[in-house]
Amino acid sequence: MEFSIKSGNPEKQRSDCLIVGVYESRKLSSSAEALDAASGGFLTAVLKRGDLDGKAGSTLLLHSVPGLLSERVLLVGLGKERELDEKHYRQAVKAAVKAVNSCGATDAVSFLADLSIKKHDIAWRVAQHAEVVLDAVYKFDCMKGKAAKDKKADAPKGIKKLTINVVSRADIKPAEAGLKQGQAIGAGVSLAKDLGNLPPNVCTPTYLADQAKALSKSHGLEVQVLDRPEMEKLGMGSFLGVAQGSRQPPKLIVLQHKKGKKGQKPVVLVGKGITFDTGGISLKPGAEMDEMKYDMCGAASVLGTFKAIAEMGLPINAVGIIPTCENMPDGNAIRPGDVLTSMSGQTIEVLNTDAEGRLILCDALTYAERFEPAAVVDIATLTGACVIALGHHLSGLFSNHDALARELLAAGEGAQDRAWHMPMLEDYQGQLDSNFADMANIGGRAAGSITAACFLSRFAKKYDWAHLDIAGTAWKSGKEKGSTGRPVPLLTEFLRQRSAKV
Numbered sequence: 001m002e003f004s005i006k007s008g009n010p011e012k013q014r015s016d017c018l019i020v021g022v023y024e025s026r027k028l029s030s031s032a033e034a035l036d037a038a039s040g041g042f043l044t045a046v047l048k049r050g051d052l053d054g055k056a057g058s059t060l061l062l063h064s065v066p067g068l069l070s071e072r073v074l075l076v077g078l079g080k081e082r083e084l085d086e087k088h089y090r091q092a093v094k095a096a097v098k099a100v101n102s103c104g105a106t107d108a109v110s111f112l113a114d115l116s117i118k119k120h121d122i123a124w125r126v127a128q129h130a131e132v133v134l135d136a137v138y139k140f141d142c143m144k145g146k147a148a149k150d151k152k153a154d155a156p157k158g159i160k161k162l163t164i165n166v167v168s169r170a171d172i173k174p175a176e177a178g179l180k181q182g183q184a185i186g187a188g189v190s191l192a193k194d195l196g197n198l199p200p201n202v203c204t205p206t207y208l209a210d211q212a213k214a215l216s217k218s219h220g221l222e223v224q225v226l227d228r229p230e231m232e233k234l235g236m237g238s239f240l241g242v243a244q245g246s247r248q249p250p251k252l253i254v255l256q257h258k259k260g261k262k263g264q265k266p267v268v269l270v271g272k273g274i275t276f277d278t279g280g281i282s283l284k285p286g287a288e289m290d291e292m293k294y295d296m297c298g299a300a301s302v303l304g305t306f307k308a309i310a311e312m313g314l315p316i317n318a319v320g321i322i323p324t325c326e327n328m329p330d331g332n333a334i335r336p337g338d339v340l341t342s343m344s345g346q347t348i349e350v351l352n353t354d355a356e357g358r359l360i361l362c363d364a365l366t367y368a369e370r371f372e373p374a375a376v377v378d379i380a381t382l383t384g385a386c387v388i389a390l391g392h393h394l395s396g397l398f399s400n401h402d403a404l405a406r407e408l409l410a411a412g413e414g415a416q417d418r419a420w421h422m423p424m425l426e427d428y429q430g431q432l433d434s435n436f437a438d439m440a441n442i443g444g445r446a447a448g449s450i451t452a453a454c455f456l457s458r459f460a461k462k463y464d465w466a467h468l469d470i471a472g473t474a475w476k477s478g479k480e481k482g483s484t485g486r487p488v489p490l491l492t493e494f495l496r497q498r499s500a501k502v
């Protein structure tokens with residue numbers, strides 16, 4: 001998709017399709033008003049007939065509107081003018097793109113970024129516009145066969161060029177900065193989605209390592225991949241315990257983006273990279289087990305975020321650490337009752353082999369210490385309990401440092417990729433007591449997402465740390481099954497805010 005910024009009058013644009021907003025009760029936005037005037041009241045007349053009421057997300061495609069140079073006009077409902085907020089704005093942009101993309105137009109000019117939304121400037125509106133467009137046109141069809149590809153050749157080509165209009169020439173510069181940012185985040189989200197959607201027989205730990213190497217080559221990052229012998233030397237007994245049940249060799253991927261001041265402490269992102277989670281010997285039930293290919297979405301979000309910040313050239317030092325392996329049942333797999341010794345020296349009684357995410361993350365958190373981090377954020381599809389607590393709208397946020405938690409919450413708000421601060425009191429730690437080791441890897445059914453976070457906190461004592469449980473937000477199930485690319489927007493915004501501060 002090719003994007004550009006322009007400042008011009010709607011009635012003078014020559015394009016396959018113009019996109020303008022209409023508020024509820026048929027009130028025209030100012031760009032719609034301009035088209036209405038140029039067409040001798042054509043829009044007002046159509047709306048009077050009752051074809052569109054302006055409800056957020058509704059659309060109406062008009063052809064051959066008199067007095068215009070463009071072939072089509074897409075009217076997009078915005079909801080009540082007073083209530084136009086981030087959510088309605090994104091909804092309107094999404095509906096517009098879906099409609100234009102299937103109508104036969106290959107280029108369009110959007111006037112939606114001209115709308116005013118409380119608390120947000122033109123750069124934000126353009127960035128969000130670009131992000132929502134890229135999200136809406138995303139497709140994953142690389143695994144479809146020839147017949148499906150032939151069929152696709154007959155369908156409308158879809159939109160290739162989108163111009164985002166701004167009201168004044170003074171808006172062009174900030175709009176271009178917003179566009180660059182939106183495109184970078186869009187690219188990061190797409191990468192995260194692709195990696196998540198790939199089948200687990202393709203997206204193995206080795207594949208993820210290769211992707212990390214390719215990304216560092218194309219985007220100027222440093223990369224290092226540790227193999228089993230090196231991890232053995234480091235004493236990563238917990239991570240390697242999980243990995244021992246799989247034929248696929250485990251990898252520890254370390255990415256570095258060094259665009260901050262020399263000596264500036266890095267922010268470290270740690271992503272859970274279980275490329276398939278069968279549960280191991282504590283085998284999961286069969287229903288929907290295919291979705292456990294998404295158990296590497298934390299890892300994918302780290303790679304996606306590094307792609308985004310590299311494309312933005314963000315002046316910050318950042319390290320990405322990805323422990324990746326499969327969780328399989330096997331003659332050599334770990335058993336319930338096994339005791340593992342983590343890299344930190346703490347021992348862990350494995351009471352359930354399906355609580356494997358924390359077992360690989362704990363060694364990665366210990367490994368993170370060597371970077372003397374300013375902060376560490378881990379991202380993981382960690383617990384089904386988090387889905388029960390928060391559903392699919394919010395990621396769970398846990399932290400040992402309130403200021404860091406507030407930063408991440410604010411980044412989630414700004415990026416419209418929100419999280420919710422969950423409690424992580426000492427009181428819960430007792431649920432991890434073990435009769436045989438320093439701790440157990442599960443804490444019972446009650447507060448499952450909290451006890452998982454408590455487990456991780458025992459390995460994150462040496463720095464400011466936060467944990468994002470993305471089990472409910474990283475992918476969608478059902479008819480729209482697919483990766484969401486979350487929380488790449490949150491993480492990128494978090495790093496952008498940090499880079500602006502120093």
Ligand code: BES
Nearest residue numbers: 352354355357381382383384385442471
């Ligand atoms: N990857 C799963 C968590 C998960 C389950 C995410 C379903 C999204 C949907 C994780 O490894 C896991 O299996 N967790 C267990 C922990 C339990 C054994 C304490 C869970 O949530 O059931």
Ligand code: MN
Nearest residue numbers: 277354355356
């Ligand atoms: Mn599991």
Ligand code: ZN
Nearest residue numbers: 274277295357
């Ligand atoms: Zn898992």
